[in-house]
Amino acid sequence: MNAMSRRHPGAVSLYVGCVLLPVIWGMNPVTAGIALASGVTLLLLLEPSAGRKSLLFYLPAALLCGIVNPLFNHHGKTALFFLNGNPVTREAILYGLVMGMMIAAVMIWFRCFSAMMDTDRLLTLTALLSPRLSVVVSMTLRAIPMLRRQAEKTREAQKGLGLIREENGLDRVQGALRVFDGLVTWGLENGIVTADSMAARGYGSGKRTRYRLYPWKKADTRTALFSLGILILTAASALAGWTRYIWYPEMISPGLTVRSAGTYLCYAALSWTASWIEIADRIRWKRLRREIPEKPDPGRGTEEHGWKC
């Protein structure tokens, strides 16, 4: 449970989308670097131990991209050396490194997104598109553990009847197929019964009502507007060419002007927002926690100073 996952799943998705879009369209080393650094910050906040381990995988993978790209890409005018008759150019290496940074940033942000989402929140998201779709997703999520349990029961029963032998590999495969066969029949029949039961209780007739597990709050509107605002600003800045890099045949950087620096600053503010929300939430929790007494002091009465801080 983290601070961002208390927001509406729609707002969280919108936020992550607004952070990632400029990275994907940009091919801009500064944007990619900001996204990577803020993603690492957030990942280490959300999943301290698992996050550190996966960073050991993502970061070398990003470097690898810088090596692989010049092997396939021979654009660029500064040839460093020749390999199998093909030039390896400085531009292609730089492009590959930025690409690697971008890929690592997107992967890390996806990890963070998964840490802020679960299947309940997915249902809320699909319900935005179509409540009917949410019904199917929810039925599927319920059917997975149910079918798994039923498979175990079927296997036990068939084994008890002596229908499954486990002497060699072929027997095992045949046994698994027998169980699967029964499972499909049972699952389909069970699904039909569920559907009929739903229909009998009035599914699909009249107006749909729904229980909102994650209501849309004011903070969600703020997050959404802030994310969209900065996305539009970054897009406008890229369209105007203030932050546009040209890679081939020669790398041309737009340079650090007031306009590009302003864009980067706004983007940095957006991409560190989730980390900031998380940190602020923890500080607030610590402060509140300090005001809650540890436990009542058994030695003294409660009238005057019975509670210890």
Next chain:
Amino acid sequence: MLKRIRSVLRWAIPLVLMPLFVVLGGGLMGERFYAWGILGMVLLTQGLYFVSFEKRNTGARRLAVAAVMTALSVLGRIVLAPIPGFKPITALVVLTAIWIGGETGFLVGALSALISNFFSGQGPWTPFQMFAWGMLGLLAGVLAEPLKRNRLLLAAYGVFAGAAYSLFMDVWTVLWYNGGINWPMYQAAVLTALPYTLSYAASNVVFLMVLGKPIGEKLHRVKIKYGV
């Protein structure tokens, strides 16, 4: 409120968002447009399908059958996780599409990818997998009659589906790592993915041949008995 948003989306996606995407995307990204453009199109197509799914009058029974078939293919992917590339998802999607209908096949394919990735890892590839499996289902639904009658054709479709899935995901790999279409890189990706391609095709044929008859009969029976 939500209903109004949905009805706006239903015409806004094909008429406004998709053209806007092409125009803006091309201007913003130049040569990198391919990666981003294809990702966006893949997302928008699915959004369009799911938004219009609400309007369609699909009965509760059909939804339940779709849910069960999705759950079975997700379960198959989890159980067979140790064997790379050997998964029953495509086979189950194709069988559902043949016997129940192409649209249900699309639904089962897309949802199998989305939900099973909660167990095996979500990533930027999720929309592509959803699209690939969904489309294989939709296409199988179109070819339902010949595929029902001829087992040889069914096996051939399995090979085709395995190859198509692998080649499509290789396009994604190249776009993702390179940003644009790069022919030598695509060839390299196809070559390194060859064991997977073969494994996909082989598993599709095996599962279609082994499960084709029993599952086909069951789905057919459900369709006749309950009028799904």
